[in-house]
Amino acid sequence: MRPSASRPDQSGVPETAAHETAVLTIDLDALAANYLLLRERAAPAECAAVVKADAYGLGMAEAAPVLWRAGCRTFFVATLREAIDLRTILPDAIIYMLNGLLAGTAETLHQWHLRPVLNSADEIREWAAYCTSAGETLACAIHVDSGMNRLGLSAADVEDVREAADLWPALALSLIMSHLACADDQAHSKNADQRARFDHLRAKLPQTLASLANSAGILLGPDYLYDVVRPGVAMYGGHPRRQGDNPFHPVVHLTGRILQIREASPGETVGYGATRTLSRPTRIAVVSAGYADGLFRALSTGDGEHGLTAYLGPHPVPILGRVSMDLISIDVTDVPEALATRGAWVELLGPNVSAHAMALHAGTIDYEILTSLGTRATRRYVGG
Ligand SMILES: *Cc1c(COP(=O)(O)O)cnc(C)c1O
Numbered sequence: 001m002r003p004s005a006s007r008p009d010q011s012g013v014p015e016t017a018a019h020e021t022a023v024l025t026i027d028l029d030a031l032a033a034n035y036l037l038l039r040e041r042a043a044p045a046e047c048a049a050v051v052k053a054d055a056y057g058l059g060m061a062e063a064a065p066v067l068w069r070a071g072c073r074t075f076f077v078a079t080l081r082e083a084i085d086l087r088t089i090l091p092d093a094i095i096y097m098l099n100g101l102l103a104g105t106a107e108t109l110h111q112w113h114l115r116p117v118l119n120s121a122d123e124i125r126e127w128a129a130y131c132t133s134a135g136e137t138l139a140c141a142i143h144v145d146s147g148m149n150r151l152g153l154s155a156a157d158v159e160d161v162r163e164a165a166d167l168w169p170a171l172a173l174s175l176i177m178s179h180l181a182c183a184d185d186q187a188h189s190k191n192a193d194q195r196a197r198f199d200h201l202r203a204k205l206p207q208t209l210a211s212l213a214n215s216a217g218i219l220l221g222p223d224y225l226y227d228v229v230r231p232g233v234a235m236y237g238g239h240p241r242r243q244g245d246n247p248f249h250p251v252v253h254l255t256g257r258i259l260q261i262r263e264a265s266p267g268e269t270v271g272y273g274a275t276r277t278l279s280r281p282t283r284i285a286v287v288s289a290g291y292a293d294g295l296f297r298a299l300s301t302g303d304g305e306h307g308l309t310a311y312l313g314p315h316p317v318p319i320l321g322r323v324s325m326d327l328i329s330i331d332v333t334d335v336p337e338a339l340a341t342r343g344a345w346v347e348l349l350g351p352n353v354s355a356h357a358m359a360l361h362a363g364t365i366d367y368e369i370l371t372s373l374g375t376r377a378t379r380r381y382v383g384g
Pocket of ligand 1: 050052098178213214215216230231232233234
């Protein structure tokens with residue numbers, strides 16, 4: 001097995017070792033470019049970065065240093081495990097934990113210089129009590145719920161804690177945040193409602209930096225930017241909105257190797273469940289990637305269905321029948337025979353096949369496509 005060069009060649013096909021069956025290429029230059037694009041849109045607000053769930057499946061260990069070098073200083077993760085992992089990568093970053101303070105973990109957060117996003121009155125009290133016992137006023141954020149009913153203080157909780165005068169001198173409140181439920185739909189009336197509610201609630205709390213916008217929130221315009229923005233999916237090349245063009249660069253490229261070409265006749269069926277009956281003499285390429293590589297089984301196409309189109313070089317090639325765990329079948333009848341060969345590579349995600357298009361066909365969102373890419377494909381990081 002010869003070690004291989006790491007850049008895709010002009011045709012987007014990676015240079016690969018003989019044994020490789022699927023290759024996931026992650027373009028760290030595109031990641032940095034997307035971060036800079038978001039920062040430009042958000043200025044003068046600070047552009048933080050959300051790197052939870054292993055940087056949306058792309059690899060936090062590789063992504064976080066690239067973002068740091070692009071100038072990002074504030075990071076958000078979900079859990080304590082992620083926060084500690086990130087601390088070992090970025091010793092000087094500000095790290096917030098969105099999922100908040102679990103009972104009994106305050107000392108660990110303190111040791112690792114992590115900041116909890118306090119999501120309830122109980123969490124605020126526990127952090128204040130820990131700060132008092134440690135003899136330090138430690139930084140933290142407070143999340144107020146502005147209408148999503150997920151995490152965050154309710155209006156009643158806000159009233160409750162604002163009156164507890166002993167809490168505030170004990171801790172160092174460094175951020176008040178909330179989260180938008182419908183920012184992917186620019187026209188949704190809930191966006192302005194949440195903004196008004198956020199303003200109303202934070203006016204009752206000690207004054208500090210404010211943060212409301214995720215990726216889609218940044219695109220809603222200046223009213224939503226406040227002091228700090230928290231993009232995730234757009235940095236990773238996902239489409240933050242439901243409609244329109246995606247202004248962000250693709251970061252993820254997934255290619256699968258053709259294992260076999262076969263000829264089949266009209267009337268024959270393809271794959272599990274015999275869901276696809278061929279209506280013409282068909283050349284089928286069997287490609288070594290399946291739902292264990294993040295190609296959702298919902299991408300299967302039965303008779304009469306128009307599914308996701310993969311690409312073989314410049315040629316669109318539709319998926320035929322069911323997606324199985326390790327394999328898909330594609331229709332290469334209309335592709336020049338010289339291209340559709342055993343060992344050739346098919347683009348499953350990349351410049352021609354966006355995560356957004358895949359998500360639409362699979363009945364999901366870009367986020368789930370990215371976080372489901374799995375670990376089996378050979379990972380290759382380029383740029384950065
Ligand atoms: C995940 C998350 C984000 C990032 O959202 P994107 O839509 O990926 O930009 C921001 N804020 C909170 C609270 C989150 O949970």
